[in-house]
Amino acid sequence: MSLSTPSSRSLPSLLFLARHASFSSSSTPAPDFSRLPGARTPKVAAEKGPRPLRVPSHDAARSALSHCVELVKKHDKASYLATLLMPSSARPHMFALLAANVEIALTRDKVSSVSTTAMYRLKFWRDAFAAIYKGDGLVPQQPVATALVAFGRWSSFDLLDGMAAARQRTIGDRPFNSMNDVYSYGRDSTGALLRLQMAALRHARGEGDTDGGTTAATEEAIDRLAEAHAALTLVRSAGPFTLRRVVLLPEEILIGEGLTPDNVVSGKNPEKLQAAVKRLVDLGSSRLASSRSLRSSIPPSDRPALWATAAQCEHVVKTAAAAKYDIRSQLLQRPRPLLPWRLLAWKITGRY
Known part of the structure; x- marks a missing residue:
């Protein structure tokens, strides 16, 4: 068998490869293409900082505040009246916070429980809070958001966001599993609002506190009142x-009386339902009394933040008993008579 030889046409290529084979050694430095004509060093994008807040004009702020006042007056009369008795320097900040709470609380009433619109509405407010307090995005052109920028930009983002997040967790119209769940919801929603209001009062006095209560006793008083409000609002x-x-x-309360949610809707076993409602009212009343027992630990100048919530709780306890714990009684839906005088008495005596 004869060996084949490369054609004469391929010999020059083989000789070139053999002569320059050493260039493929691992010790040969990699070619530097950065010096090629027209080569550019890639730019590294700079980290974006928080967007600066655009302070609204005087007219825009005034219009936004007027919107907030009317919103609170329509949907939260107790808070509206209580705020009118607070120092004038704290009222704009207070009305902005209360209006934000109303917007969040109305989510359930404005949309269907089977729709995802409620989730989007709450996400809108969480994004708005992030834009206002963290510079994360654009502040929406919405009156309550404008009022927060103008009068409440010292508030706590964590408390406002937590307030909306608490509402978000209840979307779906499912019963609470236990009283502990009810209490936790109250602390995260109403408790956050009470701390925000207390902080607004302190800021108006020049103390600059944005977190609410400063002592353990004050924090506990806020939590007990918030828990009472959550339980009694359910009633x-x-x-x-x-x-x-x-x-x-x-469900913990219903099961304890041998009831199901269907029994509540149909109205069957009214005696058992009244017993369940009485149990819930008693728990709320106990929490209200526990909060009031700590009143002396709260500075008198901070107590106005608790007026409206305490008045609402007190009213439900009294009207539920008068209605014999019938949830369908119209007594529970009637506004509290002489509420302005009750609030004024608390202002004079330092109670809540």
């Missing part, structure tokens, strides 16, 4: 919600 709202076939009363 007052139970009747209207049953018309929409929605039951939020905690």
Whole structure:
């Protein structure tokens, strides 16, 4: 067998490769293409900092505040009246916070429980809070957001965001599992609002506190009042919600009386339902009394932040008893008579 030889045409290529084979050694430095004509060093994008807040004009701020006042007056009369008795320097900040709370609280009433619109509405407010307090995005052109920028930009982002997040967790119109869940919801929602209001009062006095209570006793008083409000609000709202076939009363209380959510909607076993409601009212009343027992630990100048919530709780306790714990009684839906005088008495005596 004869060996084949490379053609004469391929010999020059083989000789070139053999002569320059050493160039493929690992010790040969990699070619530097950065010196090629037209080569540019890639730019590294700079980290974006928080967007600076654009302070609204005087007219825009005034219009936004007027919107907030009317919103609170329409949907939260107790807070509206209580705020009118507070120092004038704190009122704009207070109305902005209360209006934000109203916007968040109305989510359930404005949208259907089977829609995802509620989630988007709450996300809108969480994004708005992030834009205002963290510079994360653009502040929406919305009156309450404008009022927060103008009068409440010293508030705590964590408390405002937590307030909206607490509402977000209840979307779906499912009953609370236990009283501990009700209390936790109250601390995260109403408790956050009470701390925000207390901080607004302190800021108006030049103390600059944005976190609310400063002592353990004050924090506990706020938490007990918030827990009472959560429990008693369930009682007052139970009747209207049953018309929409929605039951939020905690399963722990219902099961204890041998009830189901369907029994609540249908109105069967009214005696057992009244017993369950009485149990819930008693728990709320106990929490209210626990908060009031700590009153002396709260500076008198901070107590106005608790007036409206305490008045609402007190009213439900009294009207529920008068209605014999019937959630469908119209007594529970009536406004409190002589509320301005009650608030004025608390202002004079330093109570809540």
